[in-house]
Amino acid sequence: MSLEERTRGYLNRERETADAASWQAWHAGKIKEICALGYARAPAVKRLLDTAGARPEDINGPADLVRLPVTPKSRLAAMQAGEPPFGGWLAVPVNELKRIFMSPGPIYDPQGRQAEYWGWAEGFYAAGFRPRDVVINTFGYQMTPAGLMFEESLLELGCGVLPTGVGNTEVQVGLMRDLGVSGFVGMASFLRKIGEKAREMGLNPRVDLKLEIGYVAAEILTDSLRTEVEEMFGMLIRQGYGTADCGCLGYECREANGMHFTSNAYVEIVDPQTGTPREPGEPGEVVVTLFNPVYPLIRFGTGDLAVHTEDSCPCGRTAPRILRIMGRVDQITKVKGMFVHPSQAEAVVARFPEVGAWQIVVTRENNMDIMTFDLEMSNTPADPAVFAAAFANAVQEGLKLKPVVNFVPAGAIEERDKKIRDERQWD
Numbered sequence: 001m002s003l004e005e006r007t008r009g010y011l012n013r014e015r016e017t018a019d020a021a022s023w024q025a026w027h028a029g030k031i032k033e034i035c036a037l038g039y040a041r042a043p044a045v046k047r048l049l050d051t052a053g054a055r056p057e058d059i060n061g062p063a064d065l066v067r068l069p070v071t072p073k074s075r076l077a078a079m080q081a082g083e084p085p086f087g088g089w090l091a092v093p094v095n096e097l098k099r100i101f102m103s104p105g106p107i108y109d110p111q112g113r114q115a116e117y118w119g120w121a122e123g124f125y126a127a128g129f130r131p132r133d134v135v136i137n138t139f140g141y142q143m144t145p146a147g148l149m150f151e152e153s154l155l156e157l158g159c160g161v162l163p164t165g166v167g168n169t170e171v172q173v174g175l176m177r178d179l180g181v182s183g184f185v186g187m188a189s190f191l192r193k194i195g196e197k198a199r200e201m202g203l204n205p206r207v208d209l210k211l212e213i214g215y216v217a218a219e220i221l222t223d224s225l226r227t228e229v230e231e232m233f234g235m236l237i238r239q240g241y242g243t244a245d246c247g248c249l250g251y252e253c254r255e256a257n258g259m260h261f262t263s264n265a266y267v268e269i270v271d272p273q274t275g276t277p278r279e280p281g282e283p284g285e286v287v288v289t290l291f292n293p294v295y296p297l298i299r300f301g302t303g304d305l306a307v308h309t310e311d312s313c314p315c316g317r318t319a320p321r322i323l324r325i326m327g328r329v330d331q332i333t334k335v336k337g338m339f340v341h342p343s344q345a346e347a348v349v350a351r352f353p354e355v356g357a358w359q360i361v362v363t364r365e366n367n368m369d370i371m372t373f374d375l376e377m378s379n380t381p382a383d384p385a386v387f388a389a390a391f392a393n394a395v396q397e398g399l400k401l402k403p404v405v406n407f408v409p410a411g412a413i414e415e416r417d418k419k420i421r422d423e424r425q426w427d
């Protein structure tokens with residue numbers, strides 16, 4: 001299939017290219033509907049609204065939704081343990097479910113009987129998957145929903161699926177070669193492993209395998225990994241973002257310039273401490289209200305930290321885009337009222353190759369936060385003072401905070417994995 005055929009069109013043109021007013025109406029209608037349904041059928045939703053002093057008829061759209069507190073994923077396991085199996089969030093009897101999974105937490109994940117339950121088809125289509133693609137699905141098929149959640153949407157789209165699951169790289173290569181597999185679903189790092197195995201077997205992945213399109217998720221996709229795998233196989237790689245609880249939350253289009261919010265849920269990027277919406281460009285937690293009549297999670301905090309944009313996309317889709325997932329909210333530290341995440345600091349440090357290892361130490365003196373960058377240098381700068389000033393400027397630009405720069409001897413940073421050490425004492 002030509003690249004042109006793979007990159008044009010929409011699965012649901014009307015929804016995906018809707019104007020701002022139609023999105024507003026769509027979200028308002030869905031939010032209203034799911035709050036009313038959840039209130040009537042899911043005890044956890046009733047408790048959520050009752051505690052906030054809201055009646056279902058008070059929640060008529062996004063602006064009312066922010067009255068309800070965020071329920072963090074970290075609390076879901078405890079809620080489920082206290083009120084098994086779904087913590088009161090399930091809106092149908094358990095024996096009406098199609099499947100029940102368990103993901104780390106442990107958290108039980110329900111699957112209802114409706115078609116395309118997890119909502120990945122929109123993302124697959126935007127990535128370039130088309131009916132009659134033969135797709136190898138290397139996500140796990142046991143216990144967690146990963147494998148089946150992608151498979152259900154691929155089948156719905158009209159693709160054929162090889163449910164290979166994880167591992168067995170040599171077998172995966174053989175299947176790809178023998179069956180003319182055109183699509184891959186899994187982790188990009190695993191696809192690279194498959195390519196390396198193919199080379200070991202004396203094959204050229206670009207020539208002997210027919211992969212044209214790949215859909216990857218579940219790990220941070222760096223530009224270099226994407227390019228490497230695309231060139232290795234001569235294929236397109238697009239990524240999606242979602243969770244076992246929610247299914248698809250965002251997906252890349254042909255432009256690969258961020259992940260459009262799904263239309264199957266109301267996605268917010270909020271201040272992790274107050275739950276109020278963040279402006280485009282400001283890091284915040286991904287919070288989700290599912291339009292799912294089986295599992296009406298309302299303002300569910302995924303714990304993922306992301307930056308989004310509302311700029312228009314050349315593909316014609318109008319949903320905002322997650323520009324990048326920056327890590328987990330629980331890795332955040334607040335310094336002088338600003339959020340600092342290890343990944344933001346990492347991006348700054350990466351511009352200074354002479355830095356070998358680093359750690360941020362946060363202290364407090366005279367009721368003032370002090371952020372110190374301890375730096376182990378792999379090359380001693382010619383003029384340390386000039387280097388320190390340049391480094392401090394870069395940090396100021398990237399983190400909006402002025403640091404103290406502190407050179408330490410090699411080996412002085414002990415817990416190298418811990419990027420931020422908070423030494424503040426609070427009474």
Ligand SMILES: [Zn+2]
Nearest residue numbers: 253313315317
């Ligand atoms: Zn787009």
